[in-house]
Amino acid sequence: MRTAIVTASYSNDFERCRLMCESMDRQLLGDWRHYLLVAEFDVKLFQQLEGSRRQVISERDLLPWWLHPVTDPLSGGRRKLWLSPFGLPLRGWHAQQLRRLALARHIDEPAMFAVDSDVVFLRPFDPASLWQADRLALYRKDGAIDRLMRSNHLEWLAHSDRLLDIGPYTLPANDYINTLIAWRTDTCRKLLEHIEARHGRSWIRAVTRTRAFSECTIYGRFVDEVLGGEGHVPSDAALCHVLWFEDSYRQDLSGLRAFLKDMAPHQIGIGVQSFVGHDLDDIRRAVFELAA
Template sequence: MKTAVMTASWSADLERCSLMCESLDRFLSGDWHHYILVEPRDVAAFKPLEGPRRTIVSETDLFPRWLRSFPDPSSFGRRRVWLSPFSVPLRGWHAQQIRRLALARHIDADMLLSIDSDVVMVCPYDPASMWVDGKMRMFRIDGGVSEAMSEHHAWLAHAGHLLGLPATVTPAHDYINTFIGWRADTARALLDHIEKTTGRNWVRALISSRAISECTIYGRFADEVLGGEGHAPSDQALCHMLWFRETYPETIEGLEIFMRDLRPDQVAVGVQSFVHHPISEIRRLAFSVTPQ
């Protein structure tokens, strides 16, 4: 199966993205090509990462002309803001999600494998193993969204609006992870469905709210519109993720404990950029993992 690996990144994550690319080149097998999706001003910085199996894509090739980034005056230009006639100002994490969804209409592949910049592969893996009898494994934690997870419920509600589904769903599943696959044909059908349901360009419909979770939108579409066709739900997270600073001590010993908690069925680790572990130590420990 042909896999388009996609990573939406930005200049502040260049060093982490470089490490992620090194780990893919070392451990990812099969028929794959990697697309790094960035805003125009970051293309030159990421160009050195390009190669036979990697392409840097500017968001200008993915976005409509009326959605563009500008310096954010509230941060004295240190950060960016995305402006359009059809939405309130958007932030970088919104733009990154739009890039990933948009790529579906620009590539020829069977699967879109989304891998975040802060992910590092630690053992060999062929994405073709996500396919079984024509179905693709879809990450899903059944009933994983509790009543207290208000942000997740906002994401579920916006997904419902885009897809012509109820705002709430019971049980509410969690589809979010940093190393997940989408069927490319399903992703394209999703964009077509949003346009048919809302009567608007899918980007314009998507940014009508800032409560955007592309994983939630895809998951609800696959489950509730397609009835699960072509997908095999699985709660197996391929990436062992450190989401919060409080989970492990922010020391070398804490990072070592985190690495030891890697399960045998996990092929990657991820450390959020706001968790203060040196990238050099993440690299050293990640590449010293012995497959179990």
């Protein structure tokens, strides 16, 4: 069963994405195809990474014409904003979420396995193992969201209440956000259809009425609270060991080595978030030391 490996990226993460692709080609088993989803102005850069199993897709083939990027005038030309006549300006990480959701209407693979640019695969893994007969593993950490979380989870929950016509959410709430998670392609299509039927407009217009949204939260709650878990098996096994916060480990090579030692036996890769600040050369060195 072929899996669509899905990475939404951009030029500032290109070298991290290159390392991810190298590790993927070494470690991923089975039948898979990797889709790199990028803005139109990044297509030529990322086409360097294309191969027999890897294809670059421009967001112009996924998103509507009326959502388009412009240079952020407050960033000195370093960042983009995505403008729309129907909502507030969006950042790149918003556009990346929309690309992943939109891809479901353009591919035939039964499963979509999301892989961020900052992931490095360290152990062999066949994405088809995420299936149990005809049910796909859904990452879900039960009761993990409370009022003390250091993120925007409560806003994302409130947004999914309105978007899916469910809720209101109660705390503690389930968390569906992680790196290396799988979606059913047919379920993602059902999700987009559900949103459009509820709101009488394109799903992108409905999702982007606010900038506080999480595609993982939307998908997870749709599966559990609209479909009643249909087609999925919940699992709290995080496949990726993720470094989310600057204060978790020392900001040097020794900190990365300590981080790698804390990788659980069932985890297949690491993710060092780009905003944490670790040097990419240090990440390469720590990874190669572990593999040696």
